Amino acid sequence: MAAQYDFRPMPKAKEDGKPQLLYPRIVNKGTIDTERLVSDISAMSSFSPGDIEGLLAAFEDRISYYPSEGHHVQLGDLGYFSAGLSARPVEDKKEIHAQSIYFGRVNFRVSPAFRKRCAGFLERVRPGYGFRQSQELSGAERYRRLMTYLDTHPFITRQNYSGITGLLKNKALNDLNLLVNKGYLDTIGRGSHKVYVKTVNKDVTEENSEK
Structure with missing residues (x-):
């Protein structure tokens, strides 16, 4: 089944005398949750749902642990996880204390191979069935x-x-x-x-x- 797309206006306000710019965007068909993924994988393999859920929990534990020590984590061909820091920018290193620097986010960089695997067929949605x-x-x-x-x-x-x-x-x-x-x-x-x-x-x- 092809992914569907429609056009949405650019977030920037429309300038006087100029047409509003549009950009294409995938129409969201809903979220596939973990239970659905576990069910699909179990049906396609010899693993039980319990086996898959156990492995998923183990992956989550290890993937969250290594970035906390400063490592990047590669997950197969999916991509790489890394920790990011949050702090205010300074001109001199002495202007900021260690207590003001903290783990603020987790970065995920998709691998080129996985990005290609996610590329499928596209079709324009029928009139009236796009973004509403x-x-x-x-x-x-x-x-x-x-x-x-x-x-x-x-x-x-x-x-x-x-x-x-x-x-x-x-x-x-x-x-x-x-x-x-x-x-x-x-x-x-x-x-x-x-x-x-x-x-x-x-x-x-x-x-x-x-x-």
Whole structure:
């Protein structure tokens, strides 16, 4: 299946008298979560889901450990992980104390070989099916997409919900939390690990999904 693309306006404000510039961008079809990856790999190999999850946990542990010692970590042909520092720029090394320098991010540099493997066929989306503003989707349509997703997945994350509805973070959270308050969804976990699951024997109509 080909990836689809559409055109979006450049973030820079439109200049008077000049047409607004557009750039092509992949249309997000949703997020493939870890559970889906584990299931796919297990079906394609002799490894059990438990074996794959155990290996994944071991990789995460080692990949997070070595950058903390100053190493770069190569993960097959995927690319390289490295730690980055955060600190204010100075003209003289004596202007900044060691306490003000800290690990601020993790960098990932994709290898040329993996970048080529990710390159597939492209096709332009049909008119009306490209990027849409979140307010263009009714509450009932967002709920329908949510239930369709949960029919084939045990849970959904905020990121997944943003992917299938086009809602930005805060609007997506408002949607999900409203459905939790109404009893249509339950939550598992906390903070960044929170996921949303379908409440058993609960349904919603187009009328009350808009509220």
